[in-house]
Amino acid sequence: MARVGIIANPSAGKDIRRLISQSRFVSNQEKVNIVRRVIEGLSGVGIEEVVLMPDYGRISQEAASTAGDEISVRFLEMPVLNSELDTITAAKKMKEEGVSAIVTLGGDGTNRAVALGTCEIPILPLYTGTNNVFPFFIEGTLAGMAAATVALGLVDEEECAPKCKKLSVYKSREMAMDLLDVALVDIAVSAKSHVGARAIWEIDTVSQIFLALARPDSIGLSSIGGMASPIPEGDLNGLHVKIDPQSTNKFVLAPVTAGNVSKVGIKSVSQMEPGRAYVVNSSPCTIALDGERSIPLREGDSVTVVLSADGPPVIDPHKTLHIVSKKGILYKSLD
Structure with missing residues (x-):
């Protein structure tokens, strides 16, 4: 049954x-x-x-x-x-x-x-x-x-x-299977050193985003990648976006929250390859998973982000x- x-x-x-x-x-x-x-x-x-x-x-x-x-x-x-x-x-x-x-x-x-x-x-x-x-x-x-x-x-x-697709966050650079958490849409690095209210909405505090889904018809961090370089449906790659709040000559207009279109300065946009290790060592900071700050990093800490299709x-x-x-x-x- x-x-x-x-x-x-x-x-x-x-x-x-x-x-x-x-x-x-x-x-x-x-x-x-x-x-x-x-x-x-x-x-x-x-x-x-x-x-x-x-x-x-x-x-x-x-x-x-x-x-x-x-x-x-x-x-x-x-x-x-x-x-x-x-x-x-x-x-x-x-x-x-x-x-x-x-x-x-x-x-x-x-x-x-x-x-x-x-x-x-x-x-x-x-x-x-x-x-x-x-x-x-x-x-x-x-x-x-x-x-x-x-x-x-x-x-x-x-x-x-x-x-x-799935984004996995590991504790060590060596990826010794010390899995901390996962995300299905996006992982963001926030300059805020505490989890606080958890939700990400202040885009000027975000330095980089890892995206499994980058859709121009979405609300949230995915829309930033979607407006810059959308990921076609079925594509196994992801997107790595580095943000520069001070940039005035390279930016996207994206609906980071419903009812608000934000001007987001872009430092770089690159394809994220499945299985490749992306090290985040800009501590202190917090790692946000699918729009919510979840993992605080203290000075000297680092994590590794890996995209997979599982x-x-x-x-x-x-x-x-x-x-x-x-x-x-x-x-x-x-x-």
């Missing part, structure tokens, strides 16, 4: 960037409605069991209360700590329980946490965070249907859910549903 997991982050979309910009806000009640629609989409295609992450905002609990008899809904047995550890733990447990796909509600940071838990299960990320370069903007019912077709093996997983498989719901339609997978004729 194929089962699908759902991870809904109640904190997604509520950091300081929402207060200092015009970022879209998705309320917990709307997240409840989205989860309900995802469950209906899963059930409609034939998924018999959904496994949910319990959360302090009671998003999944409220959504599960209206599930029909056609689908079994249960919760993971785990402590709720109201931190990203909940998402990491849930992803690990879902892997242990053999779920065939995971639908996530959150932003770039939420999916980074999922990747820390597992990079083996196909995920379908839904747009409910502050920075949403990684997730898809699609109605919940459709997302559930797309995830179900992958989980049930009705479509080719490699075609509909290719592995995404991130989690990501279900593209638009592509998947078009393949489903083209092959007539959900078309039934009783004549």
Whole structure:
């Protein structure tokens, strides 16, 4: 029996960037409605069991209360700590329980946490965070249907859910497998020496950015690379951007936060090669992962950043549903 997991982050979309910009806000009640629609989409295609992450905002609990008899809904047995550890733990447990796909509600940071838990299960990320370069903007019912077709093996997983790129941060220059953390979209080096409110929005404090995704149609640090040198879909390379706040003759205009177009001085833009070690030794500083400062470096510290193609498989719901339609997978004729 194929089962699908759902991870809904109640904190997604509520950091300081929402207060200092015009970022879209998705309320917990709307997240409840989205989860309900995802469950209906899963059930409609034939998924018999959904496994949910319990959360302090009671998003999944409220959504599960209206599930029909056609689908079994249960919760993971785990402590709720109201931190990203909940998402990491849930992803690990879902892997242990053999779920065939995971639908996530959150932003770039939420999916980074999922990747820390597992990079083996196909995920379908839904747009409910502050920075949403990684997730898809699609109605919940459709997302559930797309995830179900992958989980049930009705479509080719490699075609509909290719592995995404991943940026890994190692503690030492020698890359002695001392992994500190990962990112799925961007890693930034901030001159701020403390984590503080975590969110990155003051671009004049950033000296360099490593990008797995550089899209001109995105909000956040990815847009800087996207406006300077976009990475085509499917390209395994990344982008390394060095920023010069004082530069007046080389710059890009980019939406670093929603509702704000910033003039970003550029020192250099270069291709980031998979497997190559990029050493960051501009300490003291903080390393921001997918838009949030996470790793403080003291004087003399350094880290190594490496791009790879072994991130989690990501279900593209638009592509998947078009393949489903083209092959007539959900078309039934009783004549």
